[in-house]
Amino acid sequence: MYKLLRILFPAWLLLAFLAAALSPVIPAVAADQTSTGAPPAPVKINAAAELVKLQKQLDGMKQKVSAATMDNQLRELNDDTLKLAADADALATALQPEQAQIQAQLAILGPPPAAGAMPETAVVAQQRTALNAHKTLVDAQVEHAKAISKSAATLAAQIVDIRRNALRTQMALNSGSILSPGFWSPLFQTQSEDKQRLDDFFQDVQDAWLAAWEPGWRVGSGIFLALALLIWAFGSRLLDKPLGWFSINVLPEGRLRRSFLACATALATVLSVGVGAQLIYMLFIRHPDVSQQVQDYADELFRLALFSGLIAGLGRAFLSNQRPTWRLPTIADPVALAMRSLPPTLAAFILIFGAVEQMNRMVGTSLATTIFGNGILSLLVALTAAMAALRTNRVRRKMMAEGGQPEARSTVAGLIHLSTTVVSIAILLSLLIGYIALARFLTYELVWVGMIFSCLYLLIHLVVDLCDSLFSPHTVVGQRIKHSLGLDDRHLEQAATLLSAIGKTVLILLAAVALLNGTFGSTTPMALFDKAVDMWGGKGLEKLNIVPAHVMNALIFLAIGIYVLRSARRWLDKDFLPKTKMETGMRASLVILFSNIGYILITLLTLSTLGIQWNNLAWIVSALSVGIGFGLQEIVKNFISGLILLIERPVKVGDLITISGIEGDIRRINVRATEIQLGDRSTVIVPNSQFISQNVRNATMGNAQGVATILLTFPLDIDPEQVRNLLLETYRDHESILAAPAPSVTFSQLSSNGIVLSVTGFVNSPRIVANVKSDLLFEILKRLREAGIALSMPQKMIFENSPMPSPPVEAPDQTER
Numbered sequence: 001m002y003k004l005l006r007i008l009f010p011a012w013l014l015l016a017f018l019a020a021a022l023s024p025v026i027p028a029v030a031a032d033q034t035s036t037g038a039p040p041a042p043v044k045i046n047a048a049a050e051l052v053k054l055q056k057q058l059d060g061m062k063q064k065v066s067a068a069t070m071d072n073q074l075r076e077l078n079d080d081t082l083k084l085a086a087d088a089d090a091l092a093t094a095l096q097p098e099q100a101q102i103q104a105q106l107a108i109l110g111p112p113p114a115a116g117a118m119p120e121t122a123v124v125a126q127q128r129t130a131l132n133a134h135k136t137l138v139d140a141q142v143e144h145a146k147a148i149s150k151s152a153a154t155l156a157a158q159i160v161d162i163r164r165n166a167l168r169t170q171m172a173l174n175s176g177s178i179l180s181p182g183f184w185s186p187l188f189q190t191q192s193e194d195k196q197r198l199d200d201f202f203q204d205v206q207d208a209w210l211a212a213w214e215p216g217w218r219v220g221s222g223i224f225l226a227l228a229l230l231i232w233a234f235g236s237r238l239l240d241k242p243l244g245w246f247s248i249n250v251l252p253e254g255r256l257r258r259s260f261l262a263c264a265t266a267l268a269t270v271l272s273v274g275v276g277a278q279l280i281y282m283l284f285i286r287h288p289d290v291s292q293q294v295q296d297y298a299d300e301l302f303r304l305a306l307f308s309g310l311i312a313g314l315g316r317a318f319l320s321n322q323r324p325t326w327r328l329p330t331i332a333d334p335v336a337l338a339m340r341s342l343p344p345t346l347a348a349f350i351l352i353f354g355a356v357e358q359m360n361r362m363v364g365t366s367l368a369t370t371i372f373g374n375g376i377l378s379l380l381v382a383l384t385a386a387m388a389a390l391r392t393n394r395v396r397r398k399m400m401a402e403g404g405q406p407e408a409r410s411t412v413a414g415l416i417h418l419s420t421t422v423v424s425i426a427i428l429l430s431l432l433i434g435y436i437a438l439a440r441f442l443t444y445e446l447v448w449v450g451m452i453f454s455c456l457y458l459l460i461h462l463v464v465d466l467c468d469s470l471f472s473p474h475t476v477v478g479q480r481i482k483h484s485l486g487l488d489d490r491h492l493e494q495a496a497t498l499l500s501a502i503g504k505t506v507l508i509l510l511a512a513v514a515l516l517n518g519t520f521g522s523t524t525p526m527a528l529f530d531k532a533v534d535m536w537g538g539k540g541l542e543k544l545n546i547v548p549a550h551v552m553n554a555l556i557f558l559a560i561g562i563y564v565l566r567s568a569r570r571w572l573d574k575d576f577l578p579k580t581k582m583e584t585g586m587r588a589s590l591v592i593l594f595s596n597i598g599y600i601l602i603t604l605l606t607l608s609t610l611g612i613q614w615n616n617l618a619w620i621v622s623a624l625s626v627g628i629g630f631g632l633q634e635i636v637k638n639f640i641s642g643l644i645l646l647i648e649r650p651v652k653v654g655d656l657i658t659i660s661g662i663e664g665d666i667r668r669i670n671v672r673a674t675e676i677q678l679g680d681r682s683t684v685i686v687p688n689s690q691f692i693s694q695n696v697r698n699a700t701m702g703n704a705q706g707v708a709t710i711l712l713t714f715p716l717d718i719d720p721e722q723v724r725n726l727l728l729e730t731y732r733d734h735e736s737i738l739a740a741p742a743p744s745v746t747f748s749q750l751s752s753n754g755i756v757l758s759v760t761g762f763v764n765s766p767r768i769v770a771n772v773k774s775d776l777l778f779e780i781l782k783r784l785r786e787a788g789i790a791l792s793m794p795q796k797m798i799f800e801n802s803p804m805p806s807p808p809v810e811a812p813d814q815t816e817r
Contacts, residue, residue, distance in 0.1 A: 047141045050091055054148050057084055058155070065159060074159050078364060081156040088149035095142050102135045177434045178375050186369045197363045204291045211287040221283045228279040235272030236265075236313075240322060243268065247326075252475045256465040262317040262328045263458050269313030270306060277305050293362065300358045308351040311447070314454045315343020328461060332407045338395045339388055346384045350447065353377035371436045378439040382427035385446065389421045416453075420446070449515065456511045463503035471496035494579045501571055505564065512560050516553045516609065554609040561602035569595050588653035592669055593646045634689070638672045641688035645669055651691060651698055656766055658697040659690060699766040706766035708737070708773045710780070711748065713792040714755045720747070726787060727759045730779050736772045737761040754792030 061081055068074050109128050113120055176182045212221040243264045247257045281302065285295055319336040320327040327336065356373040359365075396406040409417075423446050430439035471492045472478040478492060487495075569591055577587040646669060651657055655666050657676070664678040674691065676684045699706075714723055724745045731743035741762050749756035759780075763772050784791070 045091070045094055047091065047095055047138075047145075051141060051144050051148070054084065054088055054091070054145070058148055058152055061152075061155060065155065065162070074162060078156055078159040081152050081159060085149045085152035085156065088145045088152060092142050092145035092149065095138055095145065099135070099138050099142060102131055102138060106131050106135065176436075178379065178431045178436075180434070182368075183372060183375060183436075186372045197365065201293065201297075201359065201363050204294050208284050208287065208290045208294050211289055212283050214287075217287060220286075224279040224283040228276040228283075231272055231276040231279070235275065236269045236316075239268040239272070240265065244323065252469050252472070254465065254469055254472075255461070256469045258326050258328050259458070259461040259465045261323070261326055262320065263462050265320070266310065266313035266317040266458065269316055270309045273309030273312075274306055277302055297358065297362055300362070301355055304354045304358065305351060307451070308347040308354075310451065310455075311350060312344045312347040314451065314458075315339075315347075317458060318454065319343075328458070329413075330407045330410075332396075332399065332404075334399060334404075335392055335395050335406070338391050342384060342388050342391075346381065346447075349377065349380045349384065353380070374440040375431060375436045378427050378436070378443040379431055381443045381447065382424045382431075382439075385420050386424040386428070389417060389424070392417070420450075452511050452514050456507055459507050460504050463507065464500045467496045467500040467503065471499070490579060494576065497571070497575050497579070501568070501576070505568070508560065508564055512557060515556055515560075551610065554606050557609045558602065558606045561605065565595065565598040565602060568598070588669075592653075596643070596646070634687070635672060638688045641692045642669060642672065642674075645674070645688055645691055651696065651701075655701060656699040658699070659686065659694060662686070705738070706763040706769040706772075707760060708763055708769050708776060709758060709760045710773060710776060712757050712759065712780070713753060714757065715790065715792045716754055718755065718789060720755060720757075722787070723757065723789060726783055726789075727757065727780065730776060730783055731759060731761045734761075734772065734776060734779070736763050736768060736775075738763065 057080075061077055061084065065074070065077055068077060106128065109124060109131070112125075112128065211217070243261060247261045247264075251257050251260060281298055284290065285298055318327075318329055319331065319339060321336055321340055324333050324336065353373060353376060357370070357377070360370045360373055399406045423442055427439045427442045427446070430436070430442065469475055470477050471481065473482060473489050473492055481487065482489075482492060572594060573587070573591045577590065580587075582590075645651060651666055651669075651674075653666050653669060657663070657666060659676075662676060662678070662684055664676040664684065666674060667677045667683070668675040669688070673685045673687050676686055678684060712727075714720075727745050728743055731737050732739075737743055738761070743759070743761040746758040746760070747755070748758040759776075761772075761776075763769060
């Protein structure tokens with residue numbers, strides 16, 4: 001039992017009072033409690049030889065670190081490096097008395113005499129020169145010792161990073177199943193080195209606890225402890241009542257009340273844990289004799305406690321068992337009650353075993369002890385997540401069997417439920433087959449991703465509801481904005497839509513940064529903000545370094561980027577642009593241009609996430625150049641032509657055009673080709689380059705009007721004025737013919753066939769010309785018949801083939817007979 005407590009409970013006195021939530025140091029050191037002592041006597045040492053020895057040790061350790069491959073080797077090198085740093089500091093401290101002594105002797109001799117003053121003796125000048133030379137040598141030795149100490153400390157920090165990264169990246173290392181005896185060996189066969197380090201650490205913690213109850217500190221410690229316990233027990237409950245009153249009596253009616261209360265509930269839980277942690281921290285760390293290791297451990301535990309408090313707060317906010325009617329997500333009451341104990345249980349597991357992992361990292365325990373702590377944490381988190389899924393399904397089935405109706409689960413909720421179940425099973429399988437590091441990675445990713453998406457869900461609802469309430473014409477703030485800026489309701493709706501979209505975009509980007517670069521237990525909102533600024537500044541494209549983690553990050557970013565782009569395009573097309581006064585074609589062109597630019601940016605940023613540097617893409621560019629020269633020339637030409645069409649807009653979506661004998665409406669301008677819909681509802685795909693290189697008739701460009709022109713041929717014997725008046729009257733009576741420009745009749749031609757008259761009238765759109773001409777022809781023929789006027793019949797010339805007459809036969813001459 002003693003060993004179990006030593007390994008699983010990093011600081012039983014701290015965690016007994018939930019001391020994992022500690023905060024920055026608030027010193028309360030009394031001036032009269034500082035210890036004083038006489039300076040040590042000067043020690044005569046061979047500094048030159050010691051410095052050479054320490055420098056050789058440091059160089060040898062650097063070579064060993066670069067060649068070390070095992071964790072035990074790195075741990076021993078870390079201990080040796082820290083000892084070397086301590087020896088160098090001791091040497092520098094030992095040289096300080098000699099340094100002070102030389103300075104005192106120089107002060108006795110005083111400065112050299114000024115020019116014109118009485119010269120000093122040769123002995124004094126020689127002694128001052130010797131002391132100055134000796135002081136220069138000692139100063140150089142002190143600086144050299146400090147440099148060795150600093151280099152050794154830096155090397156120790158690098159060794160710690162190497163060990164930590166090795167433990168994180170060796171996910172393919174099979175360290176033994178959790179059912180094997182080797183996994184549980186740290187409980188029964190604790191290594192002597194681990195035991196010694198843990199004993200030293202526990203002794204520091206115990207000393208800090210006892211120091212907090214010394215005379216003079218006892219009253220303050222008691223007050224801090226009592227306040228912390230009260231805040232942890234009743235803090236969040238006391239904050240719930242004023243938050244509920246504020247939501248009901250101050251906030252306007254609507255969805256803002258629910259989203260605000262959900263976010264405030266989570267924040268109140270974190271605040272209660274944080275304030276109580278601050279008090280416990282002051283109880284321990286305010287004493288001046290607390291070791292630096294305990295202070296560093298307290299800082300780590302404070303961040304871990306805040307994350308654990310956030311997990312519990314998010315559970316309270318989502319389940320909302322105190323106010324079921326105010327619950328933000330759609331969760332049935334029996335399901336919410338069944339899951340009530342799971343969030344605090346998960347938060348407790350994360351707090352306790354996260355503290356164990358932090359202790360192992362700081363103390364430097366063996367790999368077996370570290371793997372044991374990671375395995376237990378992964379097992380408990382996986383069981384908790386699996387229990388949540390199983391309990392939810394059991395309650396839903398029970399409700400259906402009793403005739404109740406559970407909540408309608410959306411597709412996203414179903415995917416979350418399925419993903420949680422699959423990851424939990426993967427963690428359990430990894431533990432069973434021995435991949436503890438992989439199970440630890442999946443555990444922290446499950447918790448971290450769940451926290452990010454939960455916070456994103458709450459904050460998006462809060463931002464959208466806040467914008468809708470601020471710019472609503474039914475609220476006081478919305479009315480003030482409307483009257484002060486002279487806006488109407490449509491402008492308020494546009495402002496609310498635009499600001500909510502900006503807020504959601506910023507939150508999604510921050511969530512993406514958190515998913516790609518955040519780490520559970522150590523990443524703060526300020527660190528995420530700094531990382532977002534660094535990414536915006538271009539960092540990440542410094543070198544080509546494709547690793548599995550980068551590929552995973554790139555896939556996550558690609559999926560998020562495509563989802564954000566499609567959502568923004570849908571919002572732009574359905575919500576924002578319809579509220580403007582842009583024409584339909586202009587709106588469609590803007591949406592398509594926005595989509596094309598967005599896909600290009602997503603591609604570039606995905607390559608950036610992969611760590612690809614542009615100068616390393618020279619071979620790709622060369623290959624593309626050859627491909628373009630042979631087979632991709634037409635595709636590139638059509639792509640560039642499509643961009644020209646979207647920017648220059650000689651044709652746009654909705655125009656009636658004629659190209660290469662094809663007449664129809666433009667329905668879509670894609671990257672490579674344009675879709676034209678014909679009158680029979682069929683679609684013709686025309687390459688974009690043809691719109692640049694060929695003649696195109698745009699019948700609707702510039703709001704062009706349609707012209708209905710009819711040519712009629714009449715006999716020569718008609719009365720032209722009568723016919724002219726009849727035609728004009730027919731055009732004027734038609735409802736689609738515009739009064740301005742007025743209809744007109746033109747004497748087009750006079751021929752042997754008759755008189756050709758051209759009747760012209762204008763309509764609103766070229767699209768209705770054919771229907772209007774058909775109606776006019778029916779009406780004109782009807783009125784001509786009523787007036788007894790006939791159209792000219794085309795003359796026909798008939799050719800008949802008659803038989804040729806036979807030549808006359810001459811009579812015989814009778815005279816000669």
